[in-house]
Amino acid sequence: MGNSVEKTDFQIAFGxxxxxxxxxxxxxxxxxxxxxxxxxxxxxxxEKGEINIQLSSVLQLAKGLSISPKELFDFNFDLGDVIS
Structure with a gap:
């Protein structure tokens, strides 16, 4: 269950x-x-974190916002035990 919660949390933070x-x-x-x-x-x-988007959508959103795709991922997200 923890994995799906982390995915949802990440989608919400991205949103x-x-x-x-x-x-x-x-x-x-x-x-x-x-x-x-x-x-x-x-x-x-x-924006509500309800859907998981593809990388091509990330690119389209960045273009639409006139920013670099990396700026969309420039937020704090605690990976916790995921990387240990």
Missing amino acids: RQIEKFRTEQNLSYRQLAQRCDIDHSNISKI
Whole structure:
């Protein structure tokens, strides 16, 4: 069970990054969706950590937000026992 919780926690933390950049740029879900060719309902789900996205979607989101993909992953996440 711990593994799925960690995945969900990571997806939520990643989603918060997307939301942070989107709101900093005053973009609606629809505006970001138009910029990155991802359905606006999926933008919402990504931000809530409800779906696990592919790397190609990470690239599209970065392009839509006009940032480097690595910036989307620049957040604190405790790996805990995962790497020990």
